[in-house]
Amino acid sequence: MSRIAKIYVDSEVRLDPLKGKKIAVLGYGSQGRAWALNLRDSGLDVTVGLEREGKSWQQAQADGFHPKKTEDAVKGADVVIFLVPDMVQRFIYREHVQPNLKPGMDLVFAHGFNIHYRLIEPPQNVDVYMVAPKGPGPIVRDFFVKGGGVPVLVAVHQNYSGRAMEKALAIAKALGGTRAGAIETTFKEETETDLVGEQTILVGGVMELMKAAFETLVELGYQPEVAYFEAINELKMIVDLIYEKGFTGMLNAVSDTAKYGGFTVGKRVINEETRKRIREAAERVRSGKFAEEWIEEYGRGSPTLKKGMEEAEKSLEEQVGRRLKEIIERGKPKS
Ligand SMILES: NC(=O)C1=CN([C@@H]2O[C@H](COP(=O)(O)OP(=O)(O)OC[C@H]3O[C@@H](n4cnc5c(N)ncnc54)[C@H](O)[C@@H]3O)[C@@H](O)[C@H]2O)C=CC1
Numbered sequence: 001m002s003r004i005a006k007i008y009v010d011s012e013v014r015l016d017p018l019k020g021k022k023i024a025v026l027g028y029g030s031q032g033r034a035w036a037l038n039l040r041d042s043g044l045d046v047t048v049g050l051e052r053e054g055k056s057w058q059q060a061q062a063d064g065f066h067p068k069k070t071e072d073a074v075k076g077a078d079v080v081i082f083l084v085p086d087m088v089q090r091f092i093y094r095e096h097v098q099p100n101l102k103p104g105m106d107l108v109f110a111h112g113f114n115i116h117y118r119l120i121e122p123p124q125n126v127d128v129y130m131v132a133p134k135g136p137g138p139i140v141r142d143f144f145v146k147g148g149g150v151p152v153l154v155a156v157h158q159n160y161s162g163r164a165m166e167k168a169l170a171i172a173k174a175l176g177g178t179r180a181g182a183i184e185t186t187f188k189e190e191t192e193t194d195l196v197g198e199q200t201i202l203v204g205g206v207m208e209l210m211k212a213a214f215e216t217l218v219e220l221g222y223q224p225e226v227a228y229f230e231a232i233n234e235l236k237m238i239v240d241l242i243y244e245k246g247f248t249g250m251l252n253a254v255s256d257t258a259k260y261g262g263f264t265v266g267k268r269v270i271n272e273e274t275r276k277r278i279r280e281a282a283e284r285v286r287s288g289k290f291a292e293e294w295i296e297e298y299g300r301g302s303p304t305l306k307k308g309m310e311e312a313e314k315s316l317e318e319q320v321g322r323r324l325k326e327i328i329e330r331g332k333p334k335s
């Protein structure tokens with residue numbers, strides 16, 4: 001067994017370390033909006049900092065913020081939270097944050113990428129810590145509004161004040177994270193596990209497995225609508241059962257035929273070869289090779305990312321999904 005993780009819950013954590021501090025949230029996208037709203041609702045003093053007027057600016061205004069130019073938000077801040085895309089953070093840091101750094105300021109991240117891979121190297125006289133939600137931004141907001149919270153990871157990279165962990169936990173609490181739990185980790189562990197997870201299961205793995213099953217059924221001549229319900233739509237229900245009741249709970253809800261078929265055939269589809277590939281993905285992340293490749297891709301205008309988005313949008317899965325949207329929406333629970 002590996003060591004047991006330190007997990008903090010709501011009752012152990014205080015907001016005090018951040019009370020009266022001026023917090024600048026840089027970026028108002030998936031995480032930025034959720035953080036700015038949750039922190040404000042928790043009574044903290046939040047200013048949204050953005051590069052220019054545009055979609056994010058309008059959204060922040062519609063939500064009752066008075067956004068400032070990044071530089072101005074940073075100048076007035078004690079705590080600066082980086083919620084712009086990972087590939088953009090180092091430029092924002094160099095142009096607007098570094099020139100305005102004051103000793104004792106806090107630099108906060110939602111993912112360790114830029115610190116772990118040394119794209120940002122802050123001076124010794126600031127605190128550097130992370131609060132990484134283990135869920136997408138809109139869910140971080142939705143759970144909070146409904147009285148819950150998405151679990152978070154917390155880590156300290158630099159502890160100039162001696163109180164960095166207390167402040168990381170205070171942010172975790174204000175975000176709703178400690179309503180679930182805040183797990184102590186390191187920048188290295190968060191960065192590497194997050195990247196391996198999104199590549200091999202959460203984003204890459206799940207999408208490819210769904211596509212492989214859907215497209216194979218269609219190639220075999222089955223109706224795309226039937227294949228869509230089977231290989232894509234029903235996965236949410238199965239994952240929800242696992243989320244609520246674990247593997248055993250899910251297995252108890254499916255037929256014995258499904259259990260037997262699942263136990264015997266699942267291992268033939270996801271096999272030793274698949275595990276080898278997951279290990280390879282982890283090695284690319286751990287060696288920094290993936291980071292290097294992504295930085296290079298971004299430097300060329302993200303052609304692979306753009307192509308992936310276009311292909312996804314045009315795919316048969318998406319066309320069928322759009323056609324079935326009405327049926328799926330009609331059937332959703334009403335409360
Ligand atoms: N999306 C998610 O649910 C999660 C994201 N994170 C981390 O949170 C951080 C923010 O990621 P997201 O919320 O996904 O970002 P996003 O892409 O949703 O939001 C980007 C924000 O930055 C602004 N922005 C975009 N490009 C810009 C540029 N070139 N210059 C200046 N501003 C620009 C946008 O206007 C928007 O306000 C990242 O470190 C990410 O790894 C961590 C956990 C989950």
Ligand SMILES: CC(=O)[C@](C)(O)C(=O)O
Pocket residue numbers: 133134135136137194198202203
């Ligand atoms: C939503 C999340 O946690 C991810 C998949 O790691 C991300 O968006 O980077």
Ligand SMILES: [Mg+2]
Pocket residue numbers: 133134135194198
């Ligand atoms: Mg993640």
Ligand SMILES: [Mg+2]
Pocket residue numbers: 111194195198
């Ligand atoms: Mg991620």
